Every structure is written in structure tokens, then in C-alpha cells.
Amino acid sequence: MGDPTEGALLVLGHKAGLDVAATRERLPRLATLPFDPAYKLMATFHAAHDGQGRPVVRCFVKGAAPAVLARTTxxxxxxxxxxxxxxxxxxxxGECRSQTGTALTVDTFDSKQLNxxxxxxxxxxxxxxxxxxxxxxxDTVPLGLGQFGWALLPALALLALWELGKLIARRR
Known part of the structure; x- marks a missing residue:
């Protein structure tokens, strides 16, 4: 605990009806691989039992979807x-790229506070x-339509640069 993502996942699990205490008791944590910016993920290892009741170690991973998927077999x-x-x-x-491909998605504007x-x-x-x-x-004068356009130009330029930066990051 202590990591904002882990805290958010615990809240999500609780809202979905997961008994966090019972899950921690059923799957005791054995080890933790802390988040590493180079790998863009972290993992926890837990004592568990397979379908036949044999003891096994389960690994739970969270991180950037491309980093996790690259290691999935x-x-x-x-x-x-x-x-x-x-x-x-x-x-x-394709699903990961469709969610992170552009700032102009439904989710981007799905915020009452932002709207x-x-x-x-x-x-x-x-x-x-x-x-x-x-x-x-x-002590100002009303702006004309052309002046409003010039005022919007820097914002549109910043949006274009942001999208270009994400495109470059995705190709790395």
C-alpha cells in the first residue's frame, strides 16, 4: 500500500464487492518487485493453490499496458x-492504442469538472x-472574430505538439 495506483485498485475492488482482508488472508504476499521506470511495471508474489489444491506462487502485475503485454505468454x-x-x-x-492514441477521445472529455x-x-x-x-x-476593447482566432492559435499549437510527443513516445 502507499502507491496511488494500488490504493485506487483497492478502492475499485472494494466497490466491486471484494473482501480485501479475506483476499489478503487467502493470498498472503511473499515478495514484491517494486515499480521500476525502466520496466514500467511492478509485481507482487502470493502463496496460493491451483485447481487441484497444490501450493503455487501467483504473480500479480500492474503497469503500463504495453509493458505488461510485451511479457505476456x-x-x-x-x-x-x-x-x-x-x-x-x-x-x-490495438485496444491499448485505441485508448491511448489521442487526447481526443470520449474519455478525455468525460469529466464534469473539466467540462x-x-x-x-x-x-x-x-x-x-x-x-x-x-x-x-x-480598460479593454471588444475582440473581433479574427482576434479570437489568433487567441486560439497557441492553444491549438500546444495540442498539436502534445499529440506529436505522444506519437513519438508510442514509436519508441
Whole structure:
């Protein structure tokens, strides 16, 4: 515990009905491989039992999806282990890229706080630049449409640079 991601996973498990204390008792932790920025993952090792009741060590891994998937050799499907072959790897890689491919996804804007902040900033910008009261108070003049366009240009340039940076990072 102590890691924000682990804390978030524990909260998620609790909300899903997982009894965290009982799980810790049933799967005692034997060792921890701490997060390493070079590997982009961390792992914990737990005492467990297989389907026949034999003692085994289970490894639970969390980290960046591409880093975890690169080390995956088997997957669980309908309760049975199957080879994590090229087809599954391609599907998983496609899902990861579709989620991280661009800032312009549904999830990016799926935040009430972000939406209200953007709306408030836009309304404030219009009020400050277009209303007589604010023009007199701040000693400004109303902006024309072209001036608004020039004001948006740096924001669009930053968005383009951010997307370019993510593209470069994905290709590494």
C-alpha cells in the first residue's frame, strides 16, 4: 500500500464487492518487485493453490499496458489457459492504442469538472472581452472574430505538439 495506483485498485475492488482482508488472508504476499521506470511495471508474489489444491506462487502485475503485454505468454479464456499468440497480441495492442492514441477521445472529455472549467473559462473570456462593464473596468476593447482566432492559435499549437510527443513516445 502507499502507491496511488494500488490504493485506487483497492478502492475499485472494494466497490466491486471484494473482501480485501479475506483476499489478503487467502493470498498472503511473499515478495514484491517494486515499480521500476525502466520496466514500467511492478509485481507482487502470493502463496496460493491451483485447481487441484497444490501450493503455487501467483504473480500479480500492474503497469503500463504495453509493458505488461510485451511479457505476456498466456491468457485466461473461459477458465482455461491459452497461448497469448500473435492474434491475441495484435488485438490487445490495438485496444491499448485505441485508448491511448489521442487526447481526443470520449474519455478525455468525460469529466464534469473539466467540462465546467472549460465552459467557465469560455464564458469568462467572452464577458471580459465583449461586455461594456468589463471593458470599462479593465480598460479593454471588444475582440473581433479574427482576434479570437489568433487567441486560439497557441492553444491549438500546444495540442498539436502534445499529440506529436505522444506519437513519438508510442514509436519508441
Amino acid at each position: 498466456t491468457a485466461l479464456s473461459d477458465g482455461a489457459g491459452i497461448a497469448f499468440d500473435a492474434e491475441l497480441r495484435g488485438r490487445a495492442d 465546467w472549467t472549460i465552459l467557465a473559462e469560455f464564458v469568462l473570456a467572452v464577458l471580459v472581452t465583449q461586455t461594456d462593464a468589463f471593458n470599462r473596468l479593465l
